[in-house]
Amino acid sequence: MKHELVLVLDFGGQYNQLIARRVRECGVYCEVKPFNTPLAELKAMDPIGIIFTGGPNSVYLDTAPHVDPEIFTWEVPILGICYGCQLMAHSLGGQVTPAQEDTAREYGKTPTTYNTAIPLFQDLPETGISWMSHGDYMAKVPQGFSLAAHTDMCPTAAIADPTRGFYGVQFHPEVNHTQHGTDMIRNFLYKVCHAKGDWTMGDYCRTAVAAIRKKVGKGRVLLALSGGVDSSVASALLAEAVGRQLTCVFVDHGLMRLNEGDEVEAAFAKWDIRFIRVDAETRFLLKLAGVDEPERKRKIIGEEFIRVFEEESKKIGAVDFLAQGTIYPDVIESGAGEAATIKSHHNVGGLPDFVDFKGIIEPLRMLFKDEVRQLGRELGLPEYLVSRQPFPGPGLAIRIIGDITKEKADTLRQADAIFREELARAGEDQCLSQYFAVLTNTRSVGVMGDGRTYDYTLALRAVTTDDFMTADWARIPYDVLDRISVRIVNEVQGINRIVYDITSKPPATIEWE
Numbered sequence: 001m002k003h004e005l006v007l008v009l010d011f012g013g014q015y016n017q018l019i020a021r022r023v024r025e026c027g028v029y030c031e032v033k034p035f036n037t038p039l040a041e042l043k044a045m046d047p048i049g050i051i052f053t054g055g056p057n058s059v060y061l062d063t064a065p066h067v068d069p070e071i072f073t074w075e076v077p078i079l080g081i082c083y084g085c086q087l088m089a090h091s092l093g094g095q096v097t098p099a100q101e102d103t104a105r106e107y108g109k110t111p112t113t114y115n116t117a118i119p120l121f122q123d124l125p126e127t128g129i130s131w132m133s134h135g136d137y138m139a140k141v142p143q144g145f146s147l148a149a150h151t152d153m154c155p156t157a158a159i160a161d162p163t164r165g166f167y168g169v170q171f172h173p174e175v176n177h178t179q180h181g182t183d184m185i186r187n188f189l190y191k192v193c194h195a196k197g198d199w200t201m202g203d204y205c206r207t208a209v210a211a212i213r214k215k216v217g218k219g220r221v222l223l224a225l226s227g228g229v230d231s232s233v234a235s236a237l238l239a240e241a242v243g244r245q246l247t248c249v250f251v252d253h254g255l256m257r258l259n260e261g262d263e264v265e266a267a268f269a270k271w272d273i274r275f276i277r278v279d280a281e282t283r284f285l286l287k288l289a290g291v292d293e294p295e296r297k298r299k300i301i302g303e304e305f306i307r308v309f310e311e312e313s314k315k316i317g318a319v320d321f322l323a324q325g326t327i328y329p330d331v332i333e334s335g336a337g338e339a340a341t342i343k344s345h346h347n348v349g350g351l352p353d354f355v356d357f358k359g360i361i362e363p364l365r366m367l368f369k370d371e372v373r374q375l376g377r378e379l380g381l382p383e384y385l386v387s388r389q390p391f392p393g394p395g396l397a398i399r400i401i402g403d404i405t406k407e408k409a410d411t412l413r414q415a416d417a418i419f420r421e422e423l424a425r426a427g428e429d430q431c432l433s434q435y436f437a438v439l440t441n442t443r444s445v446g447v448m449g450d451g452r453t454y455d456y457t458l459a460l461r462a463v464t465t466d467d468f469m470t471a472d473w474a475r476i477p478y479d480v481l482d483r484i485s486v487r488i489v490n491e492v493q494g495i496n497r498i499v500y501d502i503t504s505k506p507p508a509t510i511e512w513e
């Protein structure tokens with residue numbers, strides 16, 4: 001069955017797949033294409049609507065990415081977001097200029113007023129917060145367009161030409177910080193593009209299974225299983241697609257949380273898959289000894305993972321493909337397409353140049369965390385595995401600031417376990433997306449039992465987020481924080497001070513490294 005399709009044209013913004021994810025969330029199939037995909041190719045895909053993404057460029061510069069102007073005579077509705085909005089204005093005869101210091105340059109949560117008479121904002125409140133991130137400004141809107149939203153600083157926060165189905169928003173409706181942002185995207189899909197909404201996660205699952213079978217054929221697949229949500233869902237999907245052609249290898253790098261290795265093994269032991277546990281703590285700690293630079297830690301771990309898999313695959317013999325549970329935020333933050341590199345996630349940017357497999361299979365590469373969980377449920381995975389909080393591939397290595405030793409890892413494991421235990425006891429864990437302890441490299445003076453201590457500072461981090469691209473720090477009650485703090489300094493040797501991280505993402509990231 002052919003699904004309705006919306007195309008997202010990628011101009012290099014950080015949130016491009018998030019737009020696609022929002023469209024899918026609204027029940028419409030969506031694909032992201034590079035901005036310079038030939039128009040004939042786009043037309044052949046027969047989309048019901050197009051979305052231009054944001055991007056880091058200024059439209060008036062010669063080097064800025066543009067579109068074939070004929071796209072505007074094709075009679076397909078277009079929604080331009082941020083750079084995409086400016087591009088549409090610029091291409092259709094409007095004027096975009098750098099914002100002056102005191103006018104129109106906006107960043108962050110911005111009170112905005114909408115014209116709810118236009119389809120994009122129909123049935124939504126007239127005022128709300130939108131998430132802005134722009135240094136350029138639409139000084140003149142093109143002919144045929146009217147102003148559809150404004151802020152204190154910017155009279156052109158949104159523009160609309162309902163006759164042609166062209167809409168532009170200066171803010172980012174796809175991020176959670178924009179109130180009713182998803183409703184705006186839904187309005188674009190259903191009120192402007194007249195979508196019927198014919199797409200579900202079940203469809204994604206069937207399509208992915210068919211694609212994996214086609215790619216793998218009779219080949220054998222080795223899957224890197226960490227026991228986290230992503231690799232568990234990837235393994236279930238692979239098992240569904242290729243059954244016992246799949247071998248799951250669980251590499252215990254010695255940087256897992258307390259008892260985690262045994263739990264993973266226990267969880268997978270009862271399933272009908274080939275499961276191998278490799279105890280590689282010594283070799284990882286040896287490679288990481290004395291390394292304190294976060295990107296180097298990630299690269300070393302990424303490379304060592306691959307080497308262990310290669311060795312295991314040689315033992316198994318005739319393995320053709322390596323499968324990984326890479327999800328979209330891993331890809332984008334490792335620098336994909338036009339987007340800037342934030343961190344090299346170990347299963348993406350950390351890959352060595354030479355990988356001794358016929359190919360890599362990453363079936364979750366385009367999905368966000370909550371979509372992965374949904375897919376896991378679709379595949380019948382147990383809820384305790386599906387709703388588990390994420391744990392990064394490099395593990396505690398990126399939660400120990402500075403150089404890594406077994407002693408530090410053990411200290412952090414104990415403290416982290418207390419943090420998690422107390423959050424669960426207080427019922428707070430249900431409201432959090434991710435929470436963990438970080439062993440900082442700072443030592444400070446304390447006093448304990450009349451004696452002086454000079455020990456490490458432990459940071460506690462807890463966030464709420466839907467997409468892990470943006471996140472808020474969690475407001476854990478003081479009395480719960482107090483219990484955690486008292487227990488950790490009393491029970492864990494080597495820590496004499498606890499701090500709580502109250503930074504959102506951006507500007508911070510969720511992990512410290």
Ligand code: XMP
Pocket residue numbers: 298329330333343344345346347390391392393394434468505508509510511512513
């Ligand atoms: P940041 O720290 O970039 O994290 O805000 C976003 C989400 O990604 C997880 N994360 C990783 N996951 N390999 C992974 O599989 C990695 O190298 C990695 N680094 C960060 C992080 O825990 C959070 O959920």
